[in-house]
Amino acid sequence: MVTVIFEPYGRKVEVTGNETILDAAMKCGVVIRSICGGKGACKKCKVRIDKGEVKLLSEEAKLEDGTLLACQVVPVTDCVVYVPEESRLGVQKVLHKGKVRPEELDPWVRKEYKDGKVVIIYREDGRIIDERDKDFKPLGLAIDIGSTKVVTYLVDLETGKILAEAYDINKQVIYGDDLMSRIEYCIRNKDGYKDLHNAVISCINDLIRRLVAMSRTKVADIVHVVAAGNTVMTYLFLGRDVRGFADAHYEVEKGSYRANARDLGLLTCKNAPVYCLPCVGRFLGGDIIGDILTSGMWKSDDIQLLIDIGTNTHVVVGCRDWYIATTGPGATTFEGYGVRYGMKAMEGAIERVVIRDGKVEYQVIGNVKPIGICGSGLIDLLAELFVNKIIDSQGKLRKNHPNVVERNGKLEFIVVPASESGTGKDITIDEQDIKNLLESKASVCALITTLLKKVRLDLSDIKRVYICGAFANYLDLNNAVKIGMIPEFPNAEIEYIGNGSIAGAYLVLTNYKYKDVVENIAENLTYIEMINDSDFVDEYIAATTIPGKKEYFPTVWSLVS
Numbered sequence: 001m002v003t004v005i006f007e008p009y010g011r012k013v014e015v016t017g018n019e020t021i022l023d024a025a026m027k028c029g030v031v032i033r034s035i036c037g038g039k040g041a042c043k044k045c046k047v048r049i050d051k052g053e054v055k056l057l058s059e060e061a062k063l064e065d066g067t068l069l070a071c072q073v074v075p076v077t078d079c080v081v082y083v084p085e086e087s088r089l090g091v092q093k094v095l096h097k098g099k100v101r102p103e104e105l106d107p108w109v110r111k112e113y114k115d116g117k118v119v120i121i122y123r124e125d126g127r128i129i130d131e132r133d134k135d136f137k138p139l140g141l142a143i144d145i146g147s148t149k150v151v152t153y154l155v156d157l158e159t160g161k162i163l164a165e166a167y168d169i170n171k172q173v174i175y176g177d178d179l180m181s182r183i184e185y186c187i188r189n190k191d192g193y194k195d196l197h198n199a200v201i202s203c204i205n206d207l208i209r210r211l212v213a214m215s216r217t218k219v220a221d222i223v224h225v226v227a228a229g230n231t232v233m234t235y236l237f238l239g240r241d242v243r244g245f246a247d248a249h250y251e252v253e254k255g256s257y258r259a260n261a262r263d264l265g266l267l268t269c270k271n272a273p274v275y276c277l278p279c280v281g282r283f284l285g286g287d288i289i290g291d292i293l294t295s296g297m298w299k300s301d302d303i304q305l306l307i308d309i310g311t312n313t314h315v316v317v318g319c320r321d322w323y324i325a326t327t328g329p330g331a332t333t334f335e336g337y338g339v340r341y342g343m344k345a346m347e348g349a350i351e352r353v354v355i356r357d358g359k360v361e362y363q364v365i366g367n368v369k370p371i372g373i374c375g376s377g378l379i380d381l382l383a384e385l386f387v388n389k390i391i392d393s394q395g396k397l398r399k400n401h402p403n404v405v406e407r408n409g410k411l412e413f414i415v416v417p418a419s420e421s422g423t424g425k426d427i428t429i430d431e432q433d434i435k436n437l438l439e440s441k442a443s444v445c446a447l448i449t450t451l452l453k454k455v456r457l458d459l460s461d462i463k464r465v466y467i468c469g470a471f472a473n474y475l476d477l478n479n480a481v482k483i484g485m486i487p488e489f490p491n492a493e494i495e496y497i498g499n500g501s502i503a504g505a506y507l508v509l510t511n512y513k514y515k516d517v518v519e520n521i522a523e524n525l526t527y528i529e530m531i532n533d534s535d536f537v538d539e540y541i542a543a544t545t546i547p548g549k550k551e552y553f554p555t556v557w558s559l560v561s
């Protein structure tokens with residue numbers, strides 16, 4: 001048994017056997033970035049050993065700058081480990097406001113007076129949830145359970161008013177940044193899904209405490225909960241095992257899910273019923289149903305398209321009564337995976353880039369010195385490098401700009417010189433980073449164009465495009481088109497709908513009729529698997545250049561030719 005102390009947090013933990021520094025950090029709640037879930041692939045979990053001895057588990061464990069990968073290092077004596085700023089998961093820029101439309105209020109609970117008391121009746125089955133005095137005001141909780149962050153609204157069920165909003169990083173991130181690494185954690189650890197369940201419930205309970213403090217209400221007054229999340233998040237919220245999700249043929253239990261707050265350990269009225277928006281497939285869950293509900297696509301006669309870019313990319317095409325959806329890899333490179341200086345949208349991330357008169361200008365979240373570049377910044381950077389002819393359509397750097405330098409036989413572009421950065425090192429992008437980004441943008445574009453091919457529609461048939469999700473909402477759409485991530489829709493209006501998952505949960509919470517709507521959407525939604533589809537592969541290959549096929553990007557082509 002050895003002791004590991006994490007600085008600058010001053011947290012201490014004991015570890016045994018082959019537990020890595022990353023395992024030790026998880027044990028004491030220190031959040032270290034770990035996009036690959038501890039496989040030594042993402043190189044984001046850098047730490048510095050200030051005291052003590054460690055054993056390296058792989059050759060990759062030691063990086064050029066002398067730091068070590070926390071997931072590839074086991075302490076052999078007591079250690080003091082310093083977590084540098086770039087490896088910490090700070091508070092992210094979170095898009096937490098969904099587009100909530102003022103609809104008539106018709107909640108799932110009703111008050112009835114009985115002998116001077118108020119009974120709260122649940123409409124679904126007529127059961128009495130609780131008995132209160134006559135001044136009682138029932139509250140509801142809407143939750144968006146994202147894999148990175150959890151967003152909550154506390155709602156007055158008599159007026160529909162959102163009394164308080166709160167969000168935080170999903171505490172499950174200590175078990176891995178993405179869904180697959182969390183599923184793998186559950187496979188490695190028999191009761192792993194319980195750890196993940198407890199982590200998300202603890203996160204929601206902390207948020208509930210904040211909500212009631214902000215609104216001067218009581219947790220016991222929350223009598224109804226509606227949650228939306230992707231299928232894995234929904235399962236973990238409900239305390240279900242997710243090991244089966246590793247199998248591509250795993251059939252999820254379709255439909256909406258119900259539970260009791262008390263059984264989940266939620267800090268609400270103990271009999272509060274919990275409803276989760278329905279899930280359709282392994283990677284098509286209540287968050288996307290929430291997007292469709294919020295967009296209004298379900299009542300449109302025109303054909304519409306919805307794009308949700310997040311940990312996975314979801315594309316839905318359809319209109320009233322029919323929807324065809326597909327899912328593909330998320331644009332994880334735009335969150336930092338496979339891009340040396342890529343990072344999530346948090347303090348210190350460059351979120352905007354312009355190259356003016358050959359000079360790089362940038363904007364940083366939190367107005368601090370930059371430590372990396374987040375998704376919206378990477379899209380701007382690629383677009384600016386392309387229109388300024390610093391990269392060609394294959395993403396190859398040209399030596400025609402003073403910021404293009406050769407290091408260790410590789411070309412890279414200096415975005416921020418060491419003298420201006422928060423890490424004291426140049427922030428750069430090299431050809432491998434660009435190649436990885438082009439593969440990510442190609443996958444988003446190919447999902448859209450292949451799905452349209454499958455339903456025999458053209459880009460010109462789409463009358464409205466909804467862009468959902470936090471990442472998508474901060475991106476500059478023009479630049480996303482310039483790099484060939486999102487095709488040009490000649491006849492469509494583009495609408496950003498924000499966080500459709502929390503907005504969808506809110507709508508269902510405040511209006512009983514939306515329960516039928518979301519269940520209908522789930523029933524009428526057909527899912528098409530794309531990854532091994534030959535059309536998808538062709539579209540994907542064509543989309544790995546900038547901007548991509550001429551027919552999808554006529555304006556961009558005319559600009560650059």
Ligand code: FES
Pocket residue numbers: 033034035036037038039040041042043044045069070071072
């Ligand atoms: S390299 Fe350690 S978590 Fe990815």
